[in-house]
Amino acid sequence: MKWPLxxxxxxxxxxxxxxxxxxxxxxxxxxxxxxxxxxxxxxxFGETHGMLAGTAAGWIQDLHFGGAVTGLQALxxxxxxxxxxxxxxxxxxxxxxxxxxVLFAATLLDALVFERFxxxxxxxxxxxxxxxxxxxxxxxxxxxSVLFQALDARLRQGVRA
Amino acid sequence: xxKVVEAxxxxxxxxxxxxxxxxxxxxxxxxxGGVSLLQKTAFTLFSPLQRAVTWAIRLVEAGFHGxxxxxxxxxxxxxxxxxxxALEVELERQRRLAEEAARLRELLDLQAVLPYDTVAAEVLAxxxxxxFRSVTIGKGSRDGVRLQAPVVSPTGVVGRVIGVGPKAAxxxxxxxxxxxxxxxxxxxRVTGVCAGQVGFADQGQTxxxxxxxxxxxxxxVGDRVLTSGLDRxxxxxxxxGRVRSVGPPSGLFREVLVTPTARFDQLEQVLxxxxxxxxxxxxxxxR
Numbered sequence: 001m002k003w004p005l006x007x008x009x010x011x012x013x014x015x016x017x018x019x020x021x022x023x024x025x026x027x028x029x030x031x032x033x034x035x036x037x038x039x040x041x042x043x044x045f046g047e048t049h050g051m052l053a054g055t056a057a058g059w060i061q062d063l064h065f066g067g068a069v070t071g072l073q074a075l076x077x078x079x080x081x082x083x084x085x086x087x088x089x090x091x092x093x094x095x096x097x098x099x100x101x102v103l104f105a106a107t108l109l110d111a112l113v114f115e116r117f118x119x120x121x122x123x124x125x126x127x128x129x130x131x132x133x134x135x136x137x138x139x140x141x142x143x144x145s146v147l148f149q150a151l152d153a154r155l156r157q158g159v160r161a
Numbered sequence: 162x163x164k165v166v167e168a169x170x171x172x173x174x175x176x177x178x179x180x181x182x183x184x185x186x187x188x189x190x191x192x193x194g195g196v197s198l199l200q201k202t203a204f205t206l207f208s209p210l211q212r213a214v215t216w217a218i219r220l221v222e223a224g225f226h227g228x229x230x231x232x233x234x235x236x237x238x239x240x241x242x243x244x245x246x247a248l249e250v251e252l253e254r255q256r257r258l259a260e261e262a263a264r265l266r267e268l269l270d271l272q273a274v275l276p277y278d279t280v281a282a283e284v285l286a287x288x289x290x291x292x293f294r295s296v297t298i299g300k301g302s303r304d305g306v307r308l309q310a311p312v313v314s315p316t317g318v319v320g321r322v323i324g325v326g327p328k329a330a331x332x333x334x335x336x337x338x339x340x341x342x343x344x345x346x347x348x349x350r351v352t353g354v355c356a357g358q359v360g361f362a363d364q365g366q367t368x369x370x371x372x373x374x375x376x377x378x379x380x381x382v383g384d385r386v387l388t389s390g391l392d393r394x395x396x397x398x399x400x401x402g403r404v405r406s407v408g409p410p411s412g413l414f415r416e417v418l419v420t421p422t423a424r425f426d427q428l429e430q431v432l433x434x435x436x437x438x439x440x441x442x443x444x445x446x447x448r
Contacts, residue, residue: 019217030291047171064297067292078175117186124357126292
């Protein structure tokens with residue numbers, strides 16, 4: 001169940017990112033649907049699956065929306081998937097507010113880790129301002145919390161049925 | 162016990178994945194190239210999905226424009242709203258077709274005067290992350306698109322191809338921080354390098370930074386900036402933009418801000434040059 005769900009999530013994320021880039025080219029850059037998939041996988045399926053989902057999500061981002069050097073976003077998302085998964089196995093992260101905080105922190109971590117890697121490998125990537133970074137984190141956290149809630153409800157319905 | 166083994170396995174997997182990616186990234190940084198096989202596979206797998214989404218978005222946009230027009234007509238004339246709406250929708254469709262035809266005509270005009278073999282391509286997706294400025298186009302190696310191929314629009318230079326699949330390719334825009342193009346001021350023939358600006362992606366940096374312009378060089382606001390051809394990627398004489406401001410001298414050089422003429426946020430069709438650039442100067446008519 002978890003792999004079909006992850007693959008569907010990643011394909012939906014690619015479709016959402018493509019659509020957003022056409023409709024809202026500037027604002028669309030602030031939303032990261034791939035991060036939502038990685039965080040959800042880490043939260044629900046644990047660190048190993050979070051890591052693997054992070055690898056797949058990062059590679060899709062690298063190859064479709066990345067620069068000339070591929071692998072940087074994959075490496076970042078692996079660490080995010082692992083960190084979220086490891087946190088979820090040690091703490092109870094089921095409430096919407098806790099998930100909001102995890103999503104918020106994961107978005108900040110994603111940007112910081114990516115920018116550090118870009119610096120280390122001397123890949124000239126653009127940066128995000130502090131306001132933009134917090135805006136991105138808030139947007140991902142709000143949309144992610146709502147989507148996670150809806151997905152959980154849907155999955156519970158499926159289990160009951 | 163099982164939990165400990167599981168935790169150890171996941172840490173080993175993390176280590177393996179991190180080392181694997183570090184090796185891949187380091188190899189690319191050293192070699193300066195992409196992972197062509199992976200890129201080919203990814204483009205083959207995912208470009209149909211992106212193509213379908215692009216098609217759906219265009220369809221929804223067309224429907225939405227039609228709906229907006231319909232509402233305006235309904236307010237204007239209650240009695241004739243059905244007929245007027247249909248006409249309005251048709252007019253909108255015609256207008257869009259005319260706009261598209263004009264865009265394609267511009268592209269064809271450019272294609273006719275460019276002394277290179279070019280192929281027109283539709284933009285399938287624009288940049289999806291704040292870190293890089295790139296677009297995905299709907300033509301790939303099967304159409305003769307190759308790595309490093311220059312990409313232009315009727316209004317100016319767009320960028321270069323950095324990833325190719327059989328039916329799609331990734332184009333790095335001039336606005337990307339990693340992009341660079343040899344530049345030449347048309348009036349004073351001063352050369353430099355134009356690149357994406359160091360700045361915050363979310364604040365919409367749309368100007369290019371021209372570096373290595375001698376401090377004593379004759380530069381004025383409004384000067385036209387062309388490709389110099391010295392980078393061996395872009396042919397000489399294509400329009401990059403116009404000088405927006407001239408910075409104060411810093412040592413031997415000064416920095417110049419250039420507003421690109423290509424409208425990066427509105428790109429729909431572009432031309433990809435298929436032959437390697439031998440850098441002949443373009444005819445005056447191309448400029």
